[in-house]
Amino acid sequence: MKLLHVVSSVDRRFGGPIEGVLQRGLRLREMGHEVEVASSDDPGAPHVSAFPLPVHALGPPRRGGYYYAASLRSWLRAHAASYDSVIVNGLWQYHSFAAWQVMRELGRPYVIFTHGMLDPWFNQAYPLKRLKKLIYWPFAEYRVLRDAAAVLFTSEEERLLARQSFWPYHARERVVSYGTRLPPQHAEPLREAFLADHPELRGKRVLLFLGRLHAKKGCDLMVEAFAQVAAEEPRLHLLMAGPDQTGWVGELKARARTLGLADRITWPGMLVGDAKWGAFYASEAFMLPSHQENFGISVAEALGCGRPVLISNKVNIWREVVEAEAGLVAEDSAPGTLDILKAWLAMSPDDRAAMTRRTRALFRERFSVDRMATSLIDVVSDFQAAPRT
Known part of the structure; x- marks a missing residue:
């Protein structure tokens, strides 16, 4: 055709x-x-x-x-x-x-x-x-x-x-x-190349946001929730990747400085190609507390990379994520974002590993x-x- x-x-x-x-x-x-x-x-x-x-x-x-x-x-x-x-x-x-x-x-x-x-x-x-x-x-x-x-x-x-x-x-x-499309699966070289460009992330527990840095995406909710749990896990680090289409990033960075988080949040701008996949593989989970998300291609990409997703119930595929136990879901609010972050940190390594194993199966079955x-x-x-x- x-x-x-x-x-x-x-x-x-x-x-x-x-x-x-x-x-x-x-x-x-x-x-x-x-x-x-x-x-x-x-x-x-x-x-x-x-x-x-x-x-x-x-x-x-x-x-x-x-x-x-x-x-x-x-x-x-x-x-x-x-x-x-x-x-x-x-x-x-x-x-x-x-x-x-x-x-x-x-x-x-x-x-x-x-x-x-x-x-x-x-x-x-x-x-x-x-x-x-x-x-x-x-x-x-x-x-x-x-x-x-x-x-x-x-x-x-x-x-x-x-x-x-x-x-x-x-x-x-x-x-x-x-x-x-299924993301490239040679995770280790992609991860190492990305960490070589961002050495501040090595050895950290990285949570990734990847998308437009827009108020609709709930980026501010991530920063505020992170501030409330940062002291509990000193290795936790946010990676906020994406283009700034509305001039909002300066305000977010200023808020991070006020909260004492300037050195614990990385803002690499828009990532494409190997750099994007390296960011997924350098992270332990993907986070999107969006107020509205029709589908969320980045959510599917995270699942294809074997990364659990921490999303709001305004991401329209949240039911599939819950059913497959491939991530955590909460309200698109400050309390909801904090709850989901605390729940992730409270999970045992074995439980996180089990959730990670379920991510690719969901990708194959629903989002290929x-x-x-x-x-x-x-x-x-x-x-x-x-x-x-």
Whole structure:
């Protein structure tokens, strides 16, 4: 099959959705399918040339947060019919509205991944944005969902939450598998290379956060909880890895200094490639007390690296983690984050080792890229575009 993913941007700094497009796309290509991406990016942007899949960058987008690219609609009108299926990724940007307009004009079906963007948490966290969305909803995104051949969710939790977000709501819902490629398994050389670059971590009990350093992720909860247990375990160390998209890291670092933790938290910035995998293997557990997480690719990656996950119950795959006993789960609050950290420290070495052994089994059973790829093909087979004329 020849598939087209439509996204606002292929910049991987934006987090999970584009990472999912990439990992699924690479695996589908290995399986013999053709996968291309259309985005609103500036064609001269470095992240476009660095993206491993073919990209039709149709920007640059106009300034502002909407990522409007005037040529996207005309390009889709000219080329969409040459693909077996069009998959729209994400809402609330011009690309989803443009895809809806064109596919409706052409009389061809499309499917859409919401990527957690209908989670009601966003309405509570950003009330002013919610007012703008309420105005926009009936004329745009409601129709984008209503007319899609399938609206794809990556967990039952995400599907149920989406129904609470806006009214009216109509969608042909379908839950599909999601995941990522098995991380490299040569742990020791990756670990040693990372520790060579970060010698302050050697001999420490490292807890890893890896993702956007954003208020939604609960990074402040980690710092505050760590401050309350730091004296109990002098070897405990936080590794806070990821890009700072909102200028929040300075405030977090200042808080760490006030708490006397400046030398016990490492901030390496965004990690990719071997450095990312080295960070996983240099850590004993992965921590994500997020206030909202549709799936959490980094959670799946941690499991694939054999690392237990300490997550909030706002990470939508928390039920699978609890069922498999591959991590610990608590509320996305200061008390909850403290409880989960204390529970981890209170576990015996044998119990931690047993939990570690269960992580890879969960990855294989629920979050592998093979299942992720084939589930999309199953959807496309059901809602394949009409025969070309």
